[in-house]
Amino acid sequence: MSLTIYGVAASRAFRTLWAARELGLAYDHVPHHYAGPEVKAAPYLAINPMGAVPAIVDGGFPMYESLAINLYLARKAGRLWPATVEGEGRVFQWTLFAAGEIDPVIGQWYGHTAYLPPEKRKPELAEEAAPKLRQRLGAIESALASRAWLAEREFTIGDLNLAAALFRAPAFGLDPWPKLKDWHARCYSRPAAKAAVAEREASAAAPR
Ligand SMILES: N[C@@H](CCC(=O)N[C@@H](CS)C(=O)NCC(=O)O)C(=O)O
Incomplete structure (x- = not known):
């Protein structure tokens, strides 16, 4: 199942790039700029209708909101996730x-x-x-x-x-x-x- 992270590192995508590295995940990085035209048009708007970064597609599952993405990735990986x-x-x-x-x-x-x-x-x-x-x-x-x-x-x-x-x-x-x-x-x-x-x-x- 492939993971793609969208968003230039000099944005809130930094949060998800940090999390993916902590979790040891393999991923593709598509560094769309938050001020660029790509994030305001198809096909990106189907991933994040807010036209903002970051977003991910994880094995076909799209998500946006940087901090929620991080919760999802950690919960799924079973790492950096609390035991209680x-x-x-x-x-x-x-x-x-x-x-x-x-x-x-x-x-x-x-x-x-x-x-x-x-x-x-x-x-x-x-x-x-x-x-x-x-x-x-x-x-x-x-x-x-x-x-x-x-x-x-x-x-x-x-x-x-x-x-x-x-x-x-x-x-x-x-x-x-x-x-x-x-x-x-x-x-x-x-x-x-x-x-x-x-x-x-x-x-x-x-x-x-
Ligand atoms: N609450 C969102 C905020 C996302 C956000 O505003 N990202 C900025 C870059 S740091 C962006 O893409 N701005 C462009 C826009 O909103 O048009 C998150 O944490 O992911």
Whole structure:
């Protein structure tokens, strides 16, 4: 059963490329750019009608939403998946936290401090996001007060999903949250993370 991952590494596809490497999966990579015409037209829209990346097709089964894809891949592989129902609960909690609480807030802060062209940045939107981001980072710091990893004793897909959503967090500065800073560094020191980051940086630097 072949797995295809769609999306340039310099996008949320980075999350799924990191997960696939962690899980030791063989895959084909189709690096469609999120701003390119391919993702807004057939046949891609049949895979992801949102016209966004990433998406996968796994043996004919199409899926989109980066963090849900990662849950699916880990659950199917039986790796990075918690052994207990409580661990599963934490994986779901932190994955939905990443999607609902981190993605919009860090996106707003990073977009209006670094990502958007300077003339499109609105400092007031970055300032609005900053205290929300601090609150959320504090919540993660609290969770890490009593445990090394978020869901179980080992790194799970829950750690990967939240760490991947926090890719830009070092730019915000993590010194006020030492346990989070250490956890983030441990997540990104994993060989699969390093390889995925290198792929992401190479694709960001490459001409389109
Ligand atoms: N919630 C989705 C968001 C996907 C998303 O917005 N991807 C961006 C690239 S990081 C994209 O393709 N944007 C193009 C567009 O939405 O038109 C996920 O996590 O997969």
